Amino acid sequence: MKIASMIVLPMAAPYLCAMGEPYSTRDRIGGLAVLLRTDASVAGENLLIANNGKGLRVMAEMIRSLEPLVIGMDPLQPGAFLKQARVEARHLGPSGVSLMGVGAIEGALLDLRAKIAGMPVHRLLGATHEKLPAYYSAALWPHVGLDGLQKAATNIVAKGFWGMKLRAGAGTLTDQVDRVKAIREAVGYDVKLLIDINQRLDERRALQLGRAIEPYDIYWFEEPVDGRDHAGEARIAAALDTQVAAGESAFSLGEFKTMIEMHSADVLMPDVQRVGGPMEFLRIGELAAASHIKVSGHTLPEISLSLMASQSNACCLEVMPWSAPFYEGEVKIEAGFAHAGDRPGWSQGLDVKAMRKYALENADI
Numbered sequence: 001m002k003i004a005s006m007i008v009l010p011m012a013a014p015y016l017c018a019m020g021e022p023y024s025t026r027d028r029i030g031g032l033a034v035l036l037r038t039d040a041s042v043a044g045e046n047l048l049i050a051n052n053g054k055g056l057r058v059m060a061e062m063i064r065s066l067e068p069l070v071i072g073m074d075p076l077q078p079g080a081f082l083k084q085a086r087v088e089a090r091h092l093g094p095s096g097v098s099l100m101g102v103g104a105i106e107g108a109l110l111d112l113r114a115k116i117a118g119m120p121v122h123r124l125l126g127a128t129h130e131k132l133p134a135y136y137s138a139a140l141w142p143h144v145g146l147d148g149l150q151k152a153a154t155n156i157v158a159k160g161f162w163g164m165k166l167r168a169g170a171g172t173l174t175d176q177v178d179r180v181k182a183i184r185e186a187v188g189y190d191v192k193l194l195i196d197i198n199q200r201l202d203e204r205r206a207l208q209l210g211r212a213i214e215p216y217d218i219y220w221f222e223e224p225v226d227g228r229d230h231a232g233e234a235r236i237a238a239a240l241d242t243q244v245a246a247g248e249s250a251f252s253l254g255e256f257k258t259m260i261e262m263h264s265a266d267v268l269m270p271d272v273q274r275v276g277g278p279m280e281f282l283r284i285g286e287l288a289a290a291s292h293i294k295v296s297g298h299t300l301p302e303i304s305l306s307l308m309a310s311q312s313n314a315c316c317l318e319v320m321p322w323s324a325p326f327y328e329g330e331v332k333i334e335a336g337f338a339h340a341g342d343r344p345g346w347s348q349g350l351d352v353k354a355m356r357k358y359a360l361e362n363a364d365i
Contacts, residue, residue, distance in 0.1 A: 001042070001116070006070050006105075007035040007365060008063045010056040011358040013325035017138040030056045031326045033355055034063060034108045035365060038075060044112025045350050048104050048273045049300065049323050055097075056360075062089075062101030070105060075116065078109045082279070095251035095276070103277025107303065110278050111345040120347065122309035122340045125282070129309045133316040134301075134331070134338035135163030135194055140183070142170040149179060150186035162336035163192030163219060163316065169200030173208055180213045189217050192316075196222040199249070203232045210240045220245040220267055233264040245269055248298035252276070256284045260291050267315060271298040278307055285311040299323065301331050301338065302348035309340040326354050 011031040030053030036044040050056050069084050082102065089098035114124045122129075136159070139152040149166075156164045166183060168176050183193060195218050197206060206224035213221075221242045225232040227249030237244040243266035250256055251274050259265060270284045285295045285308075294315040297304030301319050308314035317331075317338045324330060327348040332339040340347050355365055 001038050001040045001075060003036055003070050003073050003075055004039045005037045006064075006067050007033070007037075007363050008060045009033040009035070009355060009363045009365065010053075010060050010360040011326065011355060012053045012056075012360060013354070013358040016321045016324050028052060029322045029325065030054065031323065031358065032056055032059055032063075032104070033326070033350055033365075034104045035350075036070065036075070036105075036108045036112055038112070042112060042115055044075065044108040044110070044115065044345070046104055046107035046111060046346075047300070047303070047323060047326060047350060048100065051322075053360075058097055059100060059104070062092075062097050063104050066101060066105060075109055075112045078106060078113070081109065082106060094254075099251065099276035099280075100273055103273060103275070103280065106277035106279060107272070114345045118344050120340060120343055121278075121306035121345060122347075125307070125310035127309055127340070128312045129314065129340070131334075131337040131339045132305065132308055132314060133162040133192075133336055134319050134333050135165055135192060135316055136161045137165040137196075137318045137320040138322075140164060140166040142167050146179065146182045149182050153183045153187045157187050157191055160333050160336060161191070161319070163194055165194040165196050165222075165318070167198060168195050168209065169197040169206075169224075173205075173212060176209055177212050180216045180218075184216050192219040193217070194219045194222065194245075197224045199223045199226050201225060203229075203236065206232075206236055207239055210236065210242060214240065214242050218242045222246065222269070223248065230259050230262050230264040233259070234262045237263060237265060243267055245296065248274070250275070253280055253283055253287070257287060260287060260293060265293070267294045267296055269296050269298045272300060272303055272307065274298075278303075281307050282311065285313060289313040302327050303346055305331060305338055305340055305347045325358065327351055 012028045030050035032048040034046045085102045092098035114121045136156045222245040245267040246265040247269040299320045328351045
């Protein structure tokens with residue numbers, strides 16, 4: 001069996017959730033589908049996303065530049081492709097667009113191998129979990145008032161989620177504590193509450209806020225400072241009883257190795273597309289496990305769920321619906337857990353009708 005064709009399709013769809021700052025100026029989510037077809041009519045797929053479609057064309061051209069390495073290859077030998085592709089792309093640097101391009105193809109190859117084997121990706125990789133605790137990440141924005149926060153938090157609980165994420169860091173210390181308190185008053189303490197600072201604060205203010213909200217049983221305190229300031233993250237992690245989560249803005253296995261060595265976080269959050277694809281995501285998870293550190297993916301739950309379900313140290317899944325317009329159905333949430341499911345390949349499949357509807361170019365899909 002050989003790869004006969006590769007399609008790279010840029011798309012743009014409306015957001016399925018009300019967007020809050022810092023995303024409120026964006027009116028659509030960009031998607032980049034990678035479709036690999038074999039001469040035996042088996043197809044593998046993968047998706048990258050980009051807020052407001054920024055960078056889609058650049059990423060598409062990076063992926064297309066690797067097409068000569070893909071056509072004619074044996075999909076059961078992905079290592080050979082990865083070795084060649086990294087050599088081809090190394091003049092562009094070891095991370096960023098080059099790494100994302102290689103990883104996008106690798107993700108489609110993994111989906112393809114799972115379909116050839118007739119099993120879900122997480123079982124092909126050696127499943128540790130069939131389900132993971134799931135938290136909702138797209139409602140508790142900084143611009144939402146206290147009444148709105150309480151209503152949104154109540155709705156999240158009603159939908160059966162294990163937890164919810166509050167964006168924080170904007171406004172006075174008193175304002176931020178009041179927002180956390182309002183949510184706890186609305187939903188109690190049986191549901192997990194995760195706080196995401198989105199890199200808004202300096203170290204001193206982050207520590208002030210982290211200490212002030214600890215009485216409200218915070219599950220984690222995410223990206224409190226600049227995502228490149230791993231020393232600052234480490235000092236905050238050492239000072240707080242609440243666990244610190246970080247890593248969605250890290251772009252390589254080497255950077256995560258540095259974070260682990262510096263004790264920058266209690267939970268690492270690799271983004272599968274930023275770190276260069278599934279294998280790098282899994283390597284980061286194994287490296288973290290060796291240091292007794294938990295992992296949780298960032299966005300793209302349709303893909304992250306399959307990968308984390310194969311990792312012993314995975315703690316929870318972020319359900320962010322940005323990528324949902326491009327997929328068939330939704331990730332199944334039941335009694336607080338996201339179920340990886342029995343579908344061969346990724347936990348969710350791309351929706352052909354949606355791809356045609358939102359396509360920015362003509363393509364034979």
